[in-house]
Amino acid sequence: MGAQLRVYRQKIRSAQTTKKITRAMELISASRIQKAQARVAASTPYARAITRAVSAVATYSNVEHVLTTEPEKIERAAIVVFGSDRGLAGAFNANVLKESEQLAELLRSQGKEVVYFLVGRRVSSYFQFRHRAAERVWIGGTDSPVFDMAQEVGQALLASFLRDSADGGVDEIHIIYNRFVTMLTQVPEVVRLLPLEVVEGVEEPGEHELLPLYEFEPDPETVLDALLPVYIESRIFNALLQSAASKHAATQRAMKSASDNADKLITTYTRLANNARQAEITQQISEIVGGADALASTK
Template identity: 80%
Template sequence: MGAQLRVYRQKIKSAKTTKKITRAMELIAASRIQKAQQRVAASLPYSRAVTRAVSGVATFSNVDHVLTTEPEKIERAAIVIFSSDRGLAGAFNTNVLREAEELATLLQSQGREVVYYLVGRKSVGYFGFRKRAYEQSWIGETENPVFETAKEIGDAVVAKFLQPASEGGVDEIHIVYNRFISMLTQSPEVVRLLPLEIVEGVEPPAENEVLPLYEFEPEASDVLDALLPVYIESRIFNAMLQSAASKHAATQKAMKSASDNADKLIDTYTRLANNARQSEITQQISEIVGGADALSSAKK
């Protein structure tokens, strides 16, 4: 009985230690999520302005640009996966990797070869464990993204897109990341980055409305050459910020759940330890009473 009591006490001690760790990680994630949300909100006006500018040029010009023209046949497609460098975030990485796998299966069913670009140690580890090939990876800055990394990713995927598929290039590029909706909800998102899909359309004019005349200086093709790399970088950076905010929110939720589970374990093992202690005391009392009765009987 004493051995069982020692086991329960050891489990209570382990659960309390685990709770201290998970509680500390929950507080750290809660402190970081505010800054991550502010960075997402601060990036939106710039991203929308760039999108509006690209939409205007693409809509009011008849230039066939390589980044906006749909190829006749798509042979190879690239998928950029945004995961995290660390775990302990619930289903955060599992959801984005599952979404990427579903996208790859869809593209392969359409006869397209798929190549991967990975952001975050978790996606790199996922592919490394399964011994699957990928083109390039970026690790170490998923929790606090910097624009230089987004620019590097953008330059890499645009260069691959401009390269012919017969020479190892790709015909389209998709990004897969977790979009931050709220502290409780983070949704995996799939966006086709190239060829460019204008996300802000132009409303049809009213009956008596005269459409504005646009003049581009320099030429529209030169404007697109300057705007599109900026547009790609802003979309990638926004995806990195969304992924970082989602990761912190997922970590906070997962650590709170772990702390609550630790509390339940502590209550359960405390109750079992009390029962074991009560049984031990009852047994000791029974042995004392039995010994006293035996002595009394011997004296008679």
């Protein structure tokens, strides 16, 4: 009984230590999520506006540009997967990896070769463990993204897109990231970054809505050339911010669940330890009474 009681007490101490760690991580994520949400809220309108601006130039300029022109045959497609550098975030990384596998299977069924660009240590480890190659990998800074990282990723993607597929370039680019919806909901999002899907001019204007008039200076080609890197970098940066906010929310939720489970374990092992202690006391009393009865019977 004594050995069993020691085991239960050791398990209680282990659960208490685990609870301290998970509780601390929960509080850290809770303190970071507010800033991450604010950065997402500040970045999303600009990303939408620049996408609409590029779409407007493509719609009303009537010029062919590499940004908006669909290739006759798409041979190579790039998938950019945004994950995290750290784990302990529930299904955060598993969700984007699952989406990337489904997208890759779809693209291969269309006869396209798939290449990967990876953001985050956990995503990179997933590919390394399975001995799968990636064109580029970016590690570090996923918890609090900076614009310099978005520029670096965007330049690499743009260089690959502008290069011919026969020379190792790609004909289209897809990005996959977790979009922050609420503290409880983060949805894996798949977006085709390039060629740009024109959105302005496709739908009819509303009853009281007037289409804007556009003038391009010096010419539409120059405007598109200037907007191309800005569009890519803004969308990449917004994806990084969305992914960071989703990761903090997923970590907070996962650590709260772990803390609750630790509480349940502590309660369960405490009850078992009390039962073991009571059984040990009962056994000791029985041995004393039995010894006393034996001594009384010998007199």
